[in-house]
Amino acid sequence: MTKKLISPTLSRRSFTGALGGTAALPLLGRKAFAYESADVIIIGAGLAGLNAALNLEMEGYSVIVLEAQNYIGGRTRTYDLPVGPTNAGGQTIGPYYARIRDVASRLGVPLISNPPRVSMGNYVNGQLVSAADWATSDANKLAEAEKSVLPSALEFFYLSRTNPLPDVESWIEPDQQHLDVSISEYLRSVGASEEALRLIGVTINVFDLSVGSALAYLRDIKRLQWGIATNANEETRSTYGASSDDGFEFNEVEGGTQRLCEAMAAALNGPVHLNTPVRMIDLSDDGVEVRTNDGSRYAGKFAISAVPFSALRNIDVTPRFQGRQSDAIKYSSHGNTLRVFMEFSSPFWDDDIGDPALYTDTAIERVFARTTEEGEVFALDCWVNGNAAYRLDQMPEEYVSAFVVDKLARIRPSTKGKVNVMQVHSWAKHSASGACRHAFDAGQVSQWADVMGTPHHRLHIAGEQTRSIENGMEAAAESGERAAFEIMERMV
Amino acid sequence: MVAPTRTSRRTLLKGASAAGLIATAAHRPTRAAERSDVIVIGGGFSGLNAAILLADEGLSVTVLESNSRVGGRAFTADHVYGTPEFGASQIGPYYARIRDMAQRLGVELAPGSNINAPFTFAIGDKLIRRDEWEGHSLNNTVGEERTVPPSAMQSFYMSRHNPFEGFDDWLEPEAARFDIPLGNWLLEKGISRDALRLVNEGLIAPDVWNVSLLTLMQEATRARLMSGETADTSGKDRFEQASLTSARVVGGTSRLPEAMAAHLGDAVQLNKIVTEIDMESGSGVAVRCLDGSRYEADFAISALPFGPLRRVSIFPALAGEQAAAVRHMPYANNTQVHIRLKGAPYWEQDGMDASLWTDGPLNLVRQPIGYDGSRDRLVVVCVGKKGERLDQLAPADRGEFVIREIERLRPSTKGKMEVTGVHSWPQYDFVSGCRHSYGPGQVTRFAHDMIKPHHRLHFAGEHTRRMEIGMESAMESGERAAFEVLERTA
Numbered sequence: 001m002t003k004k005l006i007s008p009t010l011s012r013r014s015f016t017g018a019l020g021g022t023a024a025l026p027l028l029g030r031k032a033f034a035y036e037s038a039d040v041i042i043i044g045a046g047l048a049g050l051n052a053a054l055n056l057e058m059e060g061y062s063v064i065v066l067e068a069q070n071y072i073g074g075r076t077r078t079y080d081l082p083v084g085p086t087n088a089g090g091q092t093i094g095p096y097y098a099r100i101r102d103v104a105s106r107l108g109v110p111l112i113s114n115p116p117r118v119s120m121g122n123y124v125n126g127q128l129v130s131a132a133d134w135a136t137s138d139a140n141k142l143a144e145a146e147k148s149v150l151p152s153a154l155e156f157f158y159l160s161r162t163n164p165l166p167d168v169e170s171w172i173e174p175d176q177q178h179l180d181v182s183i184s185e186y187l188r189s190v191g192a193s194e195e196a197l198r199l200i201g202v203t204i205n206v207f208d209l210s211v212g213s214a215l216a217y218l219r220d221i222k223r224l225q226w227g228i229a230t231n232a233n234e235e236t237r238s239t240y241g242a243s244s245d246d247g248f249e250f251n252e253v254e255g256g257t258q259r260l261c262e263a264m265a266a267a268l269n270g271p272v273h274l275n276t277p278v279r280m281i282d283l284s285d286d287g288v289e290v291r292t293n294d295g296s297r298y299a300g301k302f303a304i305s306a307v308p309f310s311a312l313r314n315i316d317v318t319p320r321f322q323g324r325q326s327d328a329i330k331y332s333s334h335g336n337t338l339r340v341f342m343e344f345s346s347p348f349w350d351d352d353i354g355d356p357a358l359y360t361d362t363a364i365e366r367v368f369a370r371t372t373e374e375g376e377v378f379a380l381d382c383w384v385n386g387n388a389a390y391r392l393d394q395m396p397e398e399y400v401s402a403f404v405v406d407k408l409a410r411i412r413p414s415t416k417g418k419v420n421v422m423q424v425h426s427w428a429k430h431s432a433s434g435a436c437r438h439a440f441d442a443g444q445v446s447q448w449a450d451v452m453g454t455p456h457h458r459l460h461i462a463g464e465q466t467r468s469i470e471n472g473m474e475a476a477a478e479s480g481e482r483a484a485f486e487i488m489e490r491m492v
Numbered sequence: 493m494v495a496p497t498r499t500s501r502r503t504l505l506k507g508a509s510a511a512g513l514i515a516t517a518a519h520r521p522t523r524a525a526e527r528s529d530v531i532v533i534g535g536g537f538s539g540l541n542a543a544i545l546l547a548d549e550g551l552s553v554t555v556l557e558s559n560s561r562v563g564g565r566a567f568t569a570d571h572v573y574g575t576p577e578f579g580a581s582q583i584g585p586y587y588a589r590i591r592d593m594a595q596r597l598g599v600e601l602a603p604g605s606n607i608n609a610p611f612t613f614a615i616g617d618k619l620i621r622r623d624e625w626e627g628h629s630l631n632n633t634v635g636e637e638r639t640v641p642p643s644a645m646q647s648f649y650m651s652r653h654n655p656f657e658g659f660d661d662w663l664e665p666e667a668a669r670f671d672i673p674l675g676n677w678l679l680e681k682g683i684s685r686d687a688l689r690l691v692n693e694g695l696i697a698p699d700v701w702n703v704s705l706l707t708l709m710q711e712a713t714r715a716r717l718m719s720g721e722t723a724d725t726s727g728k729d730r731f732e733q734a735s736l737t738s739a740r741v742v743g744g745t746s747r748l749p750e751a752m753a754a755h756l757g758d759a760v761q762l763n764k765i766v767t768e769i770d771m772e773s774g775s776g777v778a779v780r781c782l783d784g785s786r787y788e789a790d791f792a793i794s795a796l797p798f799g800p801l802r803r804v805s806i807f808p809a810l811a812g813e814q815a816a817a818v819r820h821m822p823y824a825n826n827t828q829v830h831i832r833l834k835g836a837p838y839w840e841q842d843g844m845d846a847s848l849w850t851d852g853p854l855n856l857v858r859q860p861i862g863y864d865g866s867r868d869r870l871v872v873v874c875v876g877k878k879g880e881r882l883d884q885l886a887p888a889d890r891g892e893f894v895i896r897e898i899e900r901l902r903p904s905t906k907g908k909m910e911v912t913g914v915h916s917w918p919q920y921d922f923v924s925g926c927r928h929s930y931g932p933g934q935v936t937r938f939a940h941d942m943i944k945p946h947h948r949l950h951f952a953g954e955h956t957r958r959m960e961i962g963m964e965s966a967m968e969s970g971e972r973a974a975f976e977v978l979e980r981t982a
Contacts, residue, residue, distance in 0.1 A: 295617075316699065330698075
């Protein structure tokens with residue numbers, strides 16, 4: 001496979017500038033492989049890497065984007081299923097996702113409003129209980145003060161109303177580090193009952209309550225609170241506190257989130273290199289050389305790692321990362337999410353509790369109901385995260401489908417024979433990075449957060465794990481922007 | 493599908509606890525719990541050995557295996573051409589427990605394991621014969637190193653500088669000074685930059701900076717003290733040494749754990765993914781599985797690798813360094829592509845040794861020589877970061893990438909290879925890694941604390957080894973855990 005010696009993506013600027021840095025690099029015996037150069041080599045074509053690339057190109061710098069997998073978008077991934085485009089990863093665009101909204105509007109990618117939510121019933125302690133009956137049900141073993149809160153809303157109930165962070169930025173400050181304890185320890189300290197802890201364990205998106213850092217989670221919740229200035233109806237809000245129903249503008253990308261990433265990639269001067277896992281990053285005083293698994297080499301003045309730490313740890317970086325930053329890259333934990341997308345043949349919920357969606361305290365965790373803009377339910381989405389997802393991942397995929405359908409039929413007999421699995425997606429299994437998101441363990445914010453995103457020689461670090469105040473897709477975009485700006489400052 | 497556990501003399505004597513069980517069952521009419529003396533979680537060598545030893549002493553046991561087969565990391569690929577071993581294959585001369593067990597169960601062993609054609613080296617994309625290496629222009633190593641084949645560089649340094657005499661010296665407090673990155677120590681011993689690079693290229697760990705010297709020294713000591721190292725074997729790498737002194741299970745390694753499971757009969761339950769070990773709610777241990785079934789016992793043994801054990805909720809939760817070990821113990825990678833050869837022998841065509849050792853994206857391209865002398869297969873092995881990188885490609889793309897790379901390095905192979913199987917240990921359900929691999933400092937932090945019983949839960953598995961290596965270390969660990977439990981039930 002002979003590729004061009006010099007990339008057509010080279011801009012005038014890099015052509016004059018890059019020669020000094022690259023001329024010294026020997027070709028050795030690898031002439032048969034690509035040898036390209038640009039101002040900045042970006043590793044990873046998710047939102048972070050693509051946003052960094054766009055920002056750099058806008059300022060006239062040339063970039064090459066390398067992606068290990070065979071698709072663009074990283075943790076935004078859209079399946080085209082019989083019921084329509086279906087997002088396995090990033091989906092909801094919050095009202096305050098300024099960068100995502102801006103790039104979508106610049107590139108003419110249409111957004112649609114987030115469809116309305118439908119009520120979520122419960123299967124808890126062996127009983128099927130409608131949302132309306134929850135507060136007075138026998139299955140409700142919560143403490144008195146918690147009884148009126150739906151299981152799906154307990155997480156937000158506790159973490160928002162007790163949130164001691166004065167603002168989002170303060171999570172990194174020394175005087176908040178006493179909150180860098182496990183989420184279970186924090187919840188107990190604010191009076192949550194053991195039953196509440198058990199039920200929150202279902203919804204929370206970390207490995208499990210006893211492992212995840214309360215401080216990191218409180219940061220995310222604070223951002224949501226701040227972004228939507230929410231105060232009313234806290235008790236009944238579902239996990240993320242608010243929806244379009246509350247008058248805030250929540251959106252999605254028309255056709256699926258991956259369309260946005262593809263549009264970002266298409267807006268770049270050159271193509272993203274797919275199926276190109278990176279093997280080595282050599283950093284010197286005057287440049288960067290990135291070598292990929294297929295033997296190709298890419299030379300730049302700077303590089304950006306926009307991959308999760310679970311992928312970065314497999315790249316040989318010379319000189320090596322040191323100290324706490326090295327530990328963070330090697331040992332950071334990651335969350336997992338398993339999604340099972342299902343269609344159904346008739347509105348089974350009319351035959352039992354009336355709520356189409358279901359929160360459960362079983363191995364299948366939650367089953368969301370997807371709705372059209374008019375609020376009509378058209379598909380189901382089983383959503384399992386953290387430790388529970390890793391457990392299901394141990395089964396071969398075809399068993400997972402059968403397991404979820406069987407389990408649902410057992411706890412909700414009205415679904416029997418009416419539900420069919422269209423697609424299973426596990427982030428731990430179906431991504432090069434083996435993860436759906438970075439997650440701080442208790443104690444790790446204090447240990448690592450201040451150094452994780454520090455530039456390492458000429459390598460700058462992006463990716464949602466290095467976010468400062470945003471969350472979700474916006475966090476990835478924020479991190480890419482930061483890394484791009486850091487490099488621009490060094491290049492002037 | 494829940495089969496009754498075996499009733500032994502001992503269980504019959506324990507009528508009182510059986511009555512207690514009935515009372516419990518009344519509260520849970522939908523799911524009666526199975527009761528035995530000991531629950532063993534994991535049906536690999538360590539779990540099966542623990543179960544057999546306990547059953548020998550008259551205890552009733554239940555073995556819960558998450559997979560649909562027993563054996564764990566002993567896995568003969570009966571479905572792949574040539575039935576290669578995905579996992580354990582070599583039975584060292586001193587593997588006493590393995591050899592005893594095979595004899596006891598009538599499983600046949602044969603001498604000579606995993607014999608492979610010798611290596612040609614592919615360094616900097618150039619093919620180099622072993623006898624050309626010392627004087628080759630791409631050999632940038634220094635002094636005596638120049639005579640050492642790239643594949644043997646690690647054992648060259650490890651064997652001449654190993655300070656240990658006893659099998660368990662590595663656990664002594666003074667050994668902590670060796671709990672450092674392998675790379676730092678090699679530099680201290682004066683290794684040249686290029687020799688260090690060659691060690692790194694072949695290492696079964698992420699890289700020389702992220703593996704503890706101490707754990708490698710334990711292995712080297714164990715191998716040296718009883719390996720039967722002879723004039724024939726010196727100067728060969730550890731795979732080659734082992735192939736000359738080892739034995740194998742006739743018909744494939746899987747036959748031995750299968751025989752062990754058959755010996756235990758219906759005590760072994762397959763497809764049981766454990767989700768919870770509860771020692772808080774009752775007087776003993778309650779183990780819950782993903783399918784909703786429940787098992788109770790006086791004691792439990794976890795014979796799971798830490799990867800799967802991380803997914804199990806344990807009440808009371810593990811604490812301190814033990815919790816950290818379970819959560820953070822690194823596991824080494826091993827990902828393989830199996831190939832069937834067609835057409836005229838490529839090694840005769842280019843006149844070089846058939847196997848390849850490369851400093852490129854693949855580690856090893858080995859040609860296994862069948863026990864009947866056949867030479868129609870290759871197995872490509874990528875370990876450490878090389879494995880992780882290969883695993884980033886979809887399984888179907890891995891085979892294609894590997895074939896392209898071999899054809900590029902060695903044109904005589906062109907058009908002669910067909911992929912017959914792909915196997916990645918980290919991506920393999922139920923296991924998540926090929927073996928534990930202490931990072932620098934972790935032996936000191938974890939090795940002692942992580943094997944301590946946690947309430948009624950004991951720990952086995954190769955990662956809890958004390959003296960042995962390989963399959964034998966799994967057997968050793970199961971034996972230790974069984975003895976710990978026996979002492980408490982006496």
